[in-house]
Amino acid sequence: MLFLLLLILMGLVFFLGIYYRKSYKVDRLYHQGKELEKQGKIDFEDLNALKQALAIYRQCSKLVNNSKYLKAASQCQQKIDNRYRFRQLLVLADRYSQDGFFTKALIELIEAQQLWQTQALTAEILKCKSGIKQQKQYEHVLTQAHQKAIEGEFQGAIDLLKPAIDRFSRRDGEQLLIKLNQVIQSKNLYQLGLIAEAQGESKNAIAFYQQALELIPEFIDCQLRLAIIALQNNPQQAINWLEKIEDERAAYIRGFAYTKLANWQQANQEWRSIALPQIEAQRYLLKELVARDRLMAIYEIEQLVDRKELEVARTISYKFIDRYGVDLIISHNLENYIEPTLESQMWHSKDWQKITAQLEQIWLKQQDIKSLHNWAIATYYQAQIHPDKLIDLIVAWTTAIANLKLDPTLIDVPWMGNNNLDLRETYLNLRQILNNAINLIRDRDIEEYLNLRDIYLTDITALFLGKQNQLDSTVNQPLFILPSCYRSYKKHFAQLKLSNNIWGALYTDWGIAVAACYEGDIARAIQIKPHKNPSSALDRFGECFVLYHEGCHYLHNQYWRKAIEPLQKIKAAINSDFQWCHEIDRLCKIQREYIRDFNEHLEFSEFCYLLINSQAAKSYYIEYQAMKIGLEIDNRDISFQQGLNKLKKLQNADSTNTVASNIIKTLEVNLELEKINHLWQQSEYEIAVSIAKKSHHEKVKFAVAEICLEVVLHILQNENLTYETIQSIQKIVQWAYELCPHEPSLQPVYNHLQQIGIYP
Numbered sequence: 001m002l003f004l005l006l007l008i009l010m011g012l013v014f015f016l017g018i019y020y021r022k023s024y025k026v027d028r029l030y031h032q033g034k035e036l037e038k039q040g041k042i043d044f045e046d047l048n049a050l051k052q053a054l055a056i057y058r059q060c061s062k063l064v065n066n067s068k069y070l071k072a073a074s075q076c077q078q079k080i081d082n083r084y085r086f087r088q089l090l091v092l093a094d095r096y097s098q099d100g101f102f103t104k105a106l107i108e109l110i111e112a113q114q115l116w117q118t119q120a121l122t123a124e125i126l127k128c129k130s131g132i133k134q135q136k137q138y139e140h141v142l143t144q145a146h147q148k149a150i151e152g153e154f155q156g157a158i159d160l161l162k163p164a165i166d167r168f169s170r171r172d173g174e175q176l177l178i179k180l181n182q183v184i185q186s187k188n189l190y191q192l193g194l195i196a197e198a199q200g201e202s203k204n205a206i207a208f209y210q211q212a213l214e215l216i217p218e219f220i221d222c223q224l225r226l227a228i229i230a231l232q233n234n235p236q237q238a239i240n241w242l243e244k245i246e247d248e249r250a251a252y253i254r255g256f257a258y259t260k261l262a263n264w265q266q267a268n269q270e271w272r273s274i275a276l277p278q279i280e281a282q283r284y285l286l287k288e289l290v291a292r293d294r295l296m297a298i299y300e301i302e303q304l305v306d307r308k309e310l311e312v313a314r315t316i317s318y319k320f321i322d323r324y325g326v327d328l329i330i331s332h333n334l335e336n337y338i339e340p341t342l343e344s345q346m347w348h349s350k351d352w353q354k355i356t357a358q359l360e361q362i363w364l365k366q367q368d369i370k371s372l373h374n375w376a377i378a379t380y381y382q383a384q385i386h387p388d389k390l391i392d393l394i395v396a397w398t399t400a401i402a403n404l405k406l407d408p409t410l411i412d413v414p415w416m417g418n419n420n421l422d423l424r425e426t427y428l429n430l431r432q433i434l435n436n437a438i439n440l441i442r443d444r445d446i447e448e449y450l451n452l453r454d455i456y457l458t459d460i461t462a463l464f465l466g467k468q469n470q471l472d473s474t475v476n477q478p479l480f481i482l483p484s485c486y487r488s489y490k491k492h493f494a495q496l497k498l499s500n501n502i503w504g505a506l507y508t509d510w511g512i513a514v515a516a517c518y519e520g521d522i523a524r525a526i527q528i529k530p531h532k533n534p535s536s537a538l539d540r541f542g543e544c545f546v547l548y549h550e551g552c553h554y555l556h557n558q559y560w561r562k563a564i565e566p567l568q569k570i571k572a573a574i575n576s577d578f579q580w581c582h583e584i585d586r587l588c589k590i591q592r593e594y595i596r597d598f599n600e601h602l603e604f605s606e607f608c609y610l611l612i613n614s615q616a617a618k619s620y621y622i623e624y625q626a627m628k629i630g631l632e633i634d635n636r637d638i639s640f641q642q643g644l645n646k647l648k649k650l651q652n653a654d655s656t657n658t659v660a661s662n663i664i665k666t667l668e669v670n671l672e673l674e675k676i677n678h679l680w681q682q683s684e685y686e687i688a689v690s691i692a693k694k695s696h697h698e699k700v701k702f703a704v705a706e707i708c709l710e711v712v713l714h715i716l717q718n719e720n721l722t723y724e725t726i727q728s729i730q731k732i733v734q735w736a737y738e739l740c741p742h743e744p745s746l747q748p749v750y751n752h753l754q755q756i757g758i759y760p
Helices: 002-042 048-063 067-099 102-115 119-150 154-167 171-198 202-215 220-231 235-241 248-260 264-272 279-306 310-324 328-349 352-366 369-385 387-402 423-439 446-468 483-488 511-518 522-528 537-556 560-569 571-575 578-592 598-611 615-634 640-653 658-681 685-694 698-716 723-739 744-755
Strands: none
Touching: 002 048, 002 067, 048 067, 067 102, 067 119, 102 119, 119 154, 119 171, 154 171, 171 202, 171 220, 202 220, 220 235, 220 248, 235 248, 248 264, 279 310, 279 328, 310 328, 352 369, 352 387, 369 387, 387 423, 387 446, 387 483, 423 446, 446 483, 446 511, 446 522, 511 522, 511 537, 522 537, 537 560, 537 571, 537 578, 560 571, 560 578, 560 598, 571 578, 571 598, 578 598, 578 615, 598 615, 615 640, 615 658, 640 658, 658 685, 658 698, 685 698, 685 723, 698 723, 698 744, 723 744
8 A cells, every 4th residue: 555655646746747847837938928028018119029928928828727828818919909009090190180180180199199108199199289270270261162152152262262272281172172163164165155156156156065064064054055056957966965954944945856856745745844924825836836747647648548658658657646646537547448458468478587577566566466366377487488487486376375365366256157166276286286397397406496395395384384373464464475475575575573483483594494394304404504693583583493403303313412512502492492391301311322432421411411401311410420420539530538529519409319329328438437447547446436326327337346346256266365355345345236236247246245255
């Protein structure tokens, strides 16, 4: 026992020696830091000494856990921060002083003085206070100059401001002075323009007015004079000069300009806005001009019809309606004679490209079922002769099919008698015609075939979903416009009322890829999807829909690494859609079965866990992370305690994971046994047994009990047993029994010991 005590004392002395040397080294470093900190007080601008001191304090706190070092580091950091703030305040103050804002500069200097006082700073404050007096005098004059400018006394404002700027130069005053000089110069140019105009020198007048406007763009009087000059020869230019000017004078001049352009309605609108009694005479004359012009237009149309110049007659008739509104005679003549005659002539020409182009324009203008029907028929005949125009047939034909129930040519068909036309059968027949036309080019040009097929399927999908969800009336009353038609003529349609769903996404740039996904052709969707960022919420939905199907496609085909990019890009959308989450979770479970490599499992489990927050993904991730930590411990890359800490963090995410729980239990057992073994080797038997008794793990208790009994059995082999030895054996057996009183594997040992008179 004496020898054991001596060993313990030697170990304690050795430990204290190491601790003393370490503390001595840290104290030396600490005092070195203090010396550097004192040096830093001498020169407030020098930060090097303080930075070195801070580094030393931080090193001390790492070597020895003492609040003194942490406090010293914190105080040193505060001193460094104060000096940076001091520099910043001086820079701000200097900038304000340079710009002539001494009141602001003084605030910064006073704050800097609270951090550090120097003679130079005190002198700067006195200088700044002196500048404040001049600043206030200048600002008083500046305010007076502004007021004079508002009152129109521009020269008086200049005379007042210029001496003040000479005494105290500041940017706002200089800018005001420049502006005032420009105003006076522009007014002088305006006067020169008036003189030139009075002398009949219009070109010179225009030049003077334009120079004045370059100086003062908002000089309305110049714009009015330029408009008056332009009124005679270029009334549209006169209107342009007065654009966005809300002024009765401008409205009066614009009225005259519109009169010269024979735009009677706009002229009347301009003059109606003028609240002057004398304008009524102008409006009365305007009415007479309108009536005369209207009669002349009617007479011209009649003459054109008589001469069979129907194209010109139609153009002038539409202009007449635009200018004067609907006239029953003109409209009746247009609808019942001019248009039918021209249409008949057009169809008889059989120039299908020309016919299609003309009917396309009529359709875009009228956007009714009749013009749509005619346009679709023309595109069919055009495609028979010109297969390269098949895209026109798809665009017109599918939209015409979508509106079959509105087509008057399919209602009350004379040759069918009392029988109604089967619209469903007609719809299928028309679709088949289009299908056949597209299929004809498959062998000739497979790429073109696929492109046309994509467009066609997008329209058919939109038609199916629109009818299914009764959305056809929301696109464009009264016709149902399909995606290909909408994308081709977007600028001709009103804003669509599109839902943020699959149907709405078909009308976006992602529509063709969305349709391919909906039809199950994901490989084609991946090939044709747009490679640009979405510009609207509906575009974003379309992108999400396609990327979701792309990711699922890769997972289904065991290419999970290819699924990472598309699925991570739409992570938020996936987690907000239960069905998407469920499907990806299902595919991930299947993918797991095809992975054999442990490291690949680690990668894939992390991908699944970060993508979806399902229980399966979480368990999968934690299971493999736990196994990874177990391997790191086995390879001695990390200690038992480090591994246990990592595992407990994992367990916070999923406390029910059995793999992590089992490894945690094993590590806790190993750590406790390691600690007990250390105490046992140090002859701290009672402490070791006490720790074992408190353990929550039966394995620990059993292991210590087993060791105790092994020690007893080993001692009993010695024939020379003293009384003290027997007493020690009795105590060790009691420890074992207290640890594992009912362990079946130990009962034979307990029984044997009782037979020789040793009871626990």
